[in-house]
Amino acid sequence: MSRKTTAKESEERPKHWVSYPRFLWRSLALATDGSWAFYAWMTGLTAIALVGANAWAGQVSSGMGVTGMSDHVSWGLYIANFTFAVGLAAGGVMMVIPAYLYHDDEMHDVVIVGELLAIAALIVSLGFVVADLGRPDRFWHLLPGIGRFNWPISMLTWDVVVLNGYLLLNLHICGYLLYMRFLGRKPNPKWYVPFVFLSVIWAISVHTVTAFLYSGLGGRPFWNSALLAPRFLASAFVTGPAFIVLALQVVRRTTSFRVPEGPIQTLLKIMRVTVLVNLFMAGAEVFTEFYTGSSHVAAARYLYIGLHGKTALVPWIWTGLAFNVFAAIVLHTPKLVAKRPLLNLALVLVFSGVWIEKGMGLIIPGFVPSTMHELVEYYPTLTEWKVTAGLWAVGMMVFTIALKVALPIFGGEVGAGERSWKRDDAPDSDPEPAPAE
Amino acid sequence: MSALNRRRLLKGAGATLGALAFAKAIEPVFEFTANLSGDEFLQKHYRELSPDDLRTVLARLEAETKEKYGADVTIRDIRPQDGVQFGYALNLSTCIGCRRCAEACHVENNHDRKTHQSYIRVFEMQQGSFDMEQGDATYDHPVPQPGRYYMPVQCQQCDNPPCTKVCPVEATWKEKDGIVVVDYNWCIGCRYCEAACPYHARRFNWEAPEISAEEINPNQSYLSNRIRPQGVVEKCTFCLHRTRTGALPACLEACPTGARVFGNLLDPDSEIRWVLENKRVFVLKEELGARPRFFYFFDV
Ligand code: SF4
Numbered sequence: 001m002s003r004k005t006t007a008k009e010s011e012e013r014p015k016h017w018v019s020y021p022r023f024l025w026r027s028l029a030l031a032t033d034g035s036w037a038f039y040a041w042m043t044g045l046t047a048i049a050l051v052g053a054n055a056w057a058g059q060v061s062s063g064m065g066v067t068g069m070s071d072h073v074s075w076g077l078y079i080a081n082f083t084f085a086v087g088l089a090a091g092g093v094m095m096v097i098p099a100y101l102y103h104d105d106e107m108h109d110v111v112i113v114g115e116l117l118a119i120a121a122l123i124v125s126l127g128f129v130v131a132d133l134g135r136p137d138r139f140w141h142l143l144p145g146i147g148r149f150n151w152p153i154s155m156l157t158w159d160v161v162v163l164n165g166y167l168l169l170n171l172h173i174c175g176y177l178l179y180m181r182f183l184g185r186k187p188n189p190k191w192y193v194p195f196v197f198l199s200v201i202w203a204i205s206v207h208t209v210t211a212f213l214y215s216g217l218g219g220r221p222f223w224n225s226a227l228l229a230p231r232f233l234a235s236a237f238v239t240g241p242a243f244i245v246l247a248l249q250v251v252r253r254t255t256s257f258r259v260p261e262g263p264i265q266t267l268l269k270i271m272r273v274t275v276l277v278n279l280f281m282a283g284a285e286v287f288t289e290f291y292t293g294s295s296h297v298a299a300a301r302y303l304y305i306g307l308h309g310k311t312a313l314v315p316w317i318w319t320g321l322a323f324n325v326f327a328a329i330v331l332h333t334p335k336l337v338a339k340r341p342l343l344n345l346a347l348v349l350v351f352s353g354v355w356i357e358k359g360m361g362l363i364i365p366g367f368v369p370s371t372m373h374e375l376v377e378y379y380p381t382l383t384e385w386k387v388t389a390g391l392w393a394v395g396m397m398v399f400t401i402a403l404k405v406a407l408p409i410f411g412g413e414v415g416a417g418e419r420s421w422k423r424d425d426a427p428d429s430d431p432e433p434a435p436a437e
Numbered sequence: 438m439s440a441l442n443r444r445r446l447l448k449g450a451g452a453t454l455g456a457l458a459f460a461k462a463i464e465p466v467f468e469f470t471a472n473l474s475g476d477e478f479l480q481k482h483y484r485e486l487s488p489d490d491l492r493t494v495l496a497r498l499e500a501e502t503k504e505k506y507g508a509d510v511t512i513r514d515i516r517p518q519d520g521v522q523f524g525y526a527l528n529l530s531t532c533i534g535c536r537r538c539a540e541a542c543h544v545e546n547n548h549d550r551k552t553h554q555s556y557i558r559v560f561e562m563q564q565g566s567f568d569m570e571q572g573d574a575t576y577d578h579p580v581p582q583p584g585r586y587y588m589p590v591q592c593q594q595c596d597n598p599p600c601t602k603v604c605p606v607e608a609t610w611k612e613k614d615g616i617v618v619v620d621y622n623w624c625i626g627c628r629y630c631e632a633a634c635p636y637h638a639r640r641f642n643w644e645a646p647e648i649s650a651e652e653i654n655p656n657q658s659y660l661s662n663r664i665r666p667q668g669v670v671e672k673c674t675f676c677l678h679r680t681r682t683g684a685l686p687a688c689l690e691a692c693p694t695g696a697r698v699f700g701n702l703l704d705p706d707s708e709i710r711w712v713l714e715n716k717r718v719f720v721l722k723e724e725l726g727a728r729p730r731f732f733y734f735f736d737v
C-alpha cells in the first residue's frame with residue numbers, strides 16, 4: 001500500500017524515502033529482538049510450521065490420496081479450518097466498531113490488536129485454500145487478467161476478491177497508523193478513516209460471502225439454508241472477541257504496553273449477546289430439521305445422533321455445544337466473570353466449541369450422507385492434522401511479530417526521533433472523523 | 438564482541454538455519470515439479486489455444502503418455518457438430534443391475550485400475566420406493582434380486598449445470614452439443630464443482646491414475662478419455678470421442694438388455710425422440726432445477 005502524503009507536508013518534514021526505510025528497519029529489529037521466552041515461542045512455532053510445510057509438500061507430490069477425503073466427502077479439515085479462520089478475521093471488527101463508530105477512546109488505544117488479528121487470520125485462511133488445492137502449481141489460473149477468473153458467477157471468485165481486499169485494507173490501515181506514530185505525527189483522518197469504515201462493511205462481507213459458498217449449493221440441503229450467513233456472523237463475533245480478550249491479557253503480562261480494562265469489558269459485553277444469538281440459531285436450525293422430519297434431516301441426524309450406526313461426529317458436536325453453553329453461563333454470571341482463570345477457561349472453550357461447530361460440524365454433514373444418500377465417513381489423516389497445525393503456527397507467528405512491532409510503536413516507545421510519544425496528541429483526540437461515503 | 442553484535446550474529450544464524458530447514462521441508466514439492474514441463478505449466482486454457490498451439494499440446498500429451506505409461510496413443514481434439522444436441526434415456530424396467538455399463542466405462546475411459554473407477558454407479562433400489570436412502574450402490578450379490586430395481590446414475594449433462602457455475606477458473610463448461618467437459622490441464626483441483634453436483638457425477642484424481650500399457654485404450658481425446666493428471670476433476674463426457682464421430686457410448690454398447698437409448702434430440706426420427714414422446718419419462722431431482730439431459734422411464 002502506498003503511504004502518500006501531500007507535497008506541502010513533505011517539504012517541511014523528513015522525506016519519506018528516508019524515513020520509511022528507517023521505519024521498516026526499526027520494525028525488523030523490533031520483530032527479531034526479544035526475551036528468551038520470545039525466542040523459545042517462535043522456535044516452537046517454526047518447528048510446527050516446518051512439520052506442516054513438509055506434510056504439505058508430501059501431499060503435493062504424492063497426491064491428495066494422503067488425506068482422508070474421498071469423492072463422497074470431498075472437502076474436509078482444510079476447508080473447515082478455512083471457514084473458521086475467515087470468521088476469526090471478521091471477528092476482529094468487533095473492536096473496530098466501538099473504537100471508531102462509538103469513539104470508545106480506550107478501545108481506540110488497542111484497536112490495532114483486532115486489525116492485526118484480521119491480517120494473521122486472513123493469511124491462515126488463504127493458506128488453507130491453497131492447502132486444499134489439488135494443483136497448487138496452477139494457482140495463477142485464478143489471477144484476474146492472466147488466468148480466467150470466473151467472476152461474478154462463481155462464489156469462490158467473490159471470496160478470493162473479498163478476502164484479499166480485506167487483507168489489503170487492514171494492511172493499509174495498520175501500516176499507515178504505525179508509520180505515522182513512528183514519525184510522531186498525527187495521522188491524517190483522510191488517509192485512514194474512510195478505509196476503516198470500509199473495513200467494517202468488508203468484515204461483514206468476507207464472512208457472508210464465505211457462507212454463500214456453501215448455502216448456494218442446492219444439491220446439499222444441510223448447507224442450503226438462508227440462516228447460514230447470519231449464523232456465520234454470530235459465531236465469528238464470538239470467536240474474534242474471545243481470542244482478542246485472551247491476547248490482550250497476554251500482552252498485558254508480557255509487555256509494557258498499557259492494556260486498559262475498558263476494552264476487555266466491552267468485548268465481553270459483545271460476547272454476552274453473540275454467544276446467545278449463536279446458540280439460539282443453532283437451536284432454531286435443529287428444531288426445523290428434526291420437527292419437519294423429512295429426508296433433509298439425514299445430515300442433521302448424522303451430526304447430532306448418528307445415522308445407521310455411523311456416529312463419527314456425534315461426540316464432537318455435543319462437546320462443541322457444551323463448550324458454548326458453558327461459556328454462555330459463565331459470561332452471564334457476574335460472579336464467575338470476576339474469576340479471571342475461569343473466564344479465560346470459558347473463552348478458550350467457546351473458541352474451541354465454535355471451531356468444532358463451524359468447522360467439521362458444518363462442512364462434513366454437507367457430504368454425509370452424499371448427494372446420492374450414501375454414507376461414507378471421513379477421518380482426517382495425520383498429514384491433514386500436520387498441515388493444519390502448521391498453518392495455525394504460521395498464523396500465530398504472524399500475529400506475534402505484528403504485535404511485537406506494532407505495540408512499541410503504537411505505545412510511543414519507539415519512534416523516528418526515538419522521542420517518546422506524548423499521549424495527549426494521540427489520534428484518540430482526533431477531530432470527529434468524517435463519515436464514510 | 439559486543440552484546441549487540443553477538444545478538445546480530447545469532448539472529449543471522451537463526452534466520453539461515455530457518456531458511457535451510459524450510460527448503461528441506463518442502464523438498465518433495467520439487468520432486469513433483471521436476472516431472473512438470475514448463476510448457477505444461479504455461480499452457481493456456483483450452484478455448485484460448487490456437488490450432489497450432491493445440492497441435493503442439495496434443496503431441497506433447499501423447500509423448501508424455503508414452504513416457505509415463507509406455508503406451509502409444511492418439512489424442513485428438515474432437516469438436517461438437519452443428520445441429521446436434523445429445524440426450525440419453527434409460528429404461529428402469531429392463532435394467533438388471535449387472536454393472537456392465539460401469540465396467541465398459543472403466544475400460545473405455547482409461548480409469549484408474551487400483552480404485553476400479555467408473556463414471557457410472559448403479560443403485561439397487563427397493564421396489565415401491567424412490568427414496569435414495571434405501572438405495573445401495575455397493576451391493577455384491579447375484580442380480581436381479583426379487584423386490585429390487587436398478588438405477589444407474591452418471592453425469593446428467595445438466596442444461597443448467599450447477600457444477601460449471603461454481604468453477605472459479607472456468608475449467609469446466611457446457612459445450613454446444615450439451616456435453617459438460619473439463620479441461621484437465623486447467624483445473625486447479627479445488628473440488629468446488631464436486632460439492633456442487635447434485636448427482637455425485639464428478640470424480641477427483643486423488644492420485645495419478647494407474648493403468649498398465651496393455652490395458653490403455655489408445656483412442657483418446659483431449660476433453661474426454663485421455664489419462665487424467667493427478668489432482669484434477671473428471672466426469673462422464675457421453676464418450677464424446679465416440680459419439681461426436683457417430684458411434685454410440687461405450688456403456689450403451691455394453692448393456693445386455695438394451696435399457697439404454699442415446700441420440701440426437703434434434704433429430705425427429707431418432708430413437709431418443711421416440712422414447713421422450715411415447716414413454717412417461719422423468720429426471721432425477723427435478724426440483725433442483727439443474728435440468729438433466731439424462732432421462733429415466735419405466736416400460737409398464
Ligand atoms: S450431473 Fe453433475 S457433473 Fe453432470 S452436468 Fe449435472 S451438475 Fe454437472
Ligand code: SF4
Nearest residue numbers: 604624625627628630
Ligand atoms: S475442481 Fe477444477 S473443474 Fe472443479 S471447480 Fe475446481 S477448478 Fe473448476
